[in-house]
Amino acid sequence: MEMKLRNEILVSVSAATVFLLGGVILTSAGCSTLPAAAKVTTYAGPRGEPPSDDFCVRVDGKPVFVYQARVSAVPFNQSWPGYERPLDQTEIASFACWDMSGPVTVEVVSKQAVDRVAVRPTSYGIQPKVDGNRITFALKRPRQVTVEVNGSHKALHLFANPPETDVPRLTDANVRYFGPGMHRPGKIVLKSNETVYIAGGAVVHGVIEATEASNLRILGRGILDVSTFKRETKVWAENDPSFESKAPNERVAIHTATDGGVFGGAISLCGCQNVHIEGIVIRDSNRWTLVPAGCRGIRIANVKLIGLWRFNTDGINIVNSEDVTIDGCFIRSFDDSICIKGQPGRCWHGYVAGTRPVRNVTVSNCVIWNDWGTAFQFGDGAWAPEIAHLLFRDCDIIRTCHIAMGFGPAYGGATIQDVRFEDIRVEIDDEASKPMIQQGREAKYTGTKGDYCPRLIYQVIGKHMTGSVRNVLFKNITVTGSGRRFPLSILRGFSAERCVENVVIENLRINGKLISDLATGGFTIGKHVKNVKFQ
Structure with a gap:
């Protein structure tokens, strides 16, 4: 349900004000801005949202709701335009979100035994400590990381946000406000000068569209x-037997006319x-x-x-x-x-x-x-x-x-x-694993x-x-x-006029080794490529 400021109860918790909306608490210090208050702000998951089966997360001792997200399990694709993907090619991953204004300690409990763990990006230099199935590490500032237990499958994605500073006025007639809880608005069509605000702890089942509008904002946690x-399933070939003989621009015209522009x-x-x-x-x-x-x-x-x-x-x-x-x-x-x-x-x-x-x-x-x-x-x-x-x-x-x-x-x-x-x-x-194209709907991925x-x-x-x-x-x-x-x-052109030219590669390092030439860097240079330089 779209909400326009339905704040039922105000309570004071640790010098911060909170709104109790639909049984879920949203931390806030006012209707227009959220000044820095608590070091860590967490948001409860809405009723009806299933929690992760694989992980529990705490940040500076505060429990954080862990969501589920379906992701690809194998690099297996279908030639365009394809169809709705079979679920047996997917798996359930996890993610969690919070706001923080300074360094924190993140604690992750894995429900599977931990043989090895990686926190990525590795450039952040995060070295996790493992005690049984408990993983802890320091996060110095807001950023996004993944925690991968025993490999990349069923990974945990952690989204640490900075404190909000641009919360719109909820009484503004041009603000479409979705408070904590579950909402099903369907298609949201925006007009000029409108804002959609999705509060922390809210899940909005919908899409947002705008055409020739200006001064739009889509904000929140x-x-x-x-x-x-559903995925669009109407395709070129189903509606035009001569699809393969069409020029590329003609194929596009057929597709948009058939689908009515709904993608x-x-x-x-x-x-x-x-x-x-x-x-x-x-x-x-x-x-x-x-x-x-x-x-x-x-x-x-x-x-x-x-x-x-x-x-x-x-x-x-x-x-x-x-x-x-x-x-x-x-x-x-x-x-x-x-x-x-x-x-x-x-x-x-x-x-x-x-x-x-x-x-x-x-x-x-x-x-x-x-x-x-x-x-x-x-x-x-x-x-x-x-x-x-x-x-x-x-x-x-x-x-x-x-x-x-x-x-x-x-x-x-x-x-x-x-x-x-x-x-x-x-x-x-x-x-x-090697990416593969599915040959028929019943084909299975065979890469290793x-x-x-x-x-x-x-x-x-x-x-x-x-x-x-x-x-x-x-x-x-x-x-x-x-x-x-x-x-x-690989670099390759098609003709003297349709070429690749003026490419500079400066300070390319592979596993710590400076690459100073094509061969060492594993480059293949095809025809109609001009002026490639290493520096």
Whole structure:
């Protein structure tokens, strides 16, 4: 139920004020702002939300509710457009959230025996102490980590937030407020100057959409859950026997006309300006999760994406948009985690944006776990006047499946240029399994652990891509973790005009070794590649 300030009882607890809403306590110091008070703020899980079967968590002695999230168990995909994924390819992971204003001690009790444990990103230098099935470690500041007991399966994801400082006035007519508890609003359509606030301890079963709106905010510490929305199942081939003979742009037109522009996704923004999304968790999207299409002035901060197990569940897709910042986010996605796209026709929810560029995008301080696709991807489309001025900085890729940093647009004619990857840390899992395509609905995954290593850099121009890739910098790239397998890279153009050129690789280190040439770094250079430099 959507709530507009239904505060029944006020009580005083440890000099902080709390609201008791629907039987669940939400810590708060007022209706407009939340000043720093308690060192740790926790939120009870709502009635009807099942707790994790695998972990219990305390932070500075305070119990923290641990949620469940379905995730991919194996790197097993279906050729596009696919269908709703079978559950036997998935597993249940766990996650917990709290706010903190200073260093804390985190205590995790695993319900399985602990033979080994890893806290990632490893660049944080967190060394857990293990006593039986009890794991403890210090967390110096708000950040996102995973706790992996006996390997990566059924992992625990911990989302430590800073204290809230931008809580909207709940009496404002333009605020759609969801207090602690379970809510089922379905589709939420925003208009200009509106705010959605999802409080800690709230689970909102719904999706958020806006078209040509401005000055929007989506904030809070709660969860936007898309699990009740089915994946779109209408496909090109079902409705057009000549699908395979169609040109790529004709296939897209057929698809959008058939589906009526209804594709799914958790947050879909079409032609919007000045949008701020911060603090929430998004769980179990039914397709691309968070999509600005044809937008300008988008800020996404401290957003956590988890439970993306279905086919084609990308994380954040920037489609023909400008002036976008993604900062301090955690993304565990099945398909591509952060993807830069130029899309033709009615590219998303029936909105036409293909004439707009992708420009001025900054991704920073993010943690990425990719279960099937690519961590940072440019493609599959490059239908745009320009794709340029893009910065990926200070990010940890704790797992990726196919590629860490990939340029592989299949179609379109944009030139991708002026791209920088700086201070990117990539962890290679010795137990990684080879990705496979499912051959028929009854086929089972047959890969084994430890027989695969993803690519580090992939810059390839395909036969349907008529643009080029140029002026790309890879600086301070660190690869760690694999003592057995070496991540390879490939650069290849298609023709003299459709080439890869002006690539600088500065201070690339693999397991501590400085890479100063192509051969040592495992690079394959194909035709139509110009001016690759190591520094």
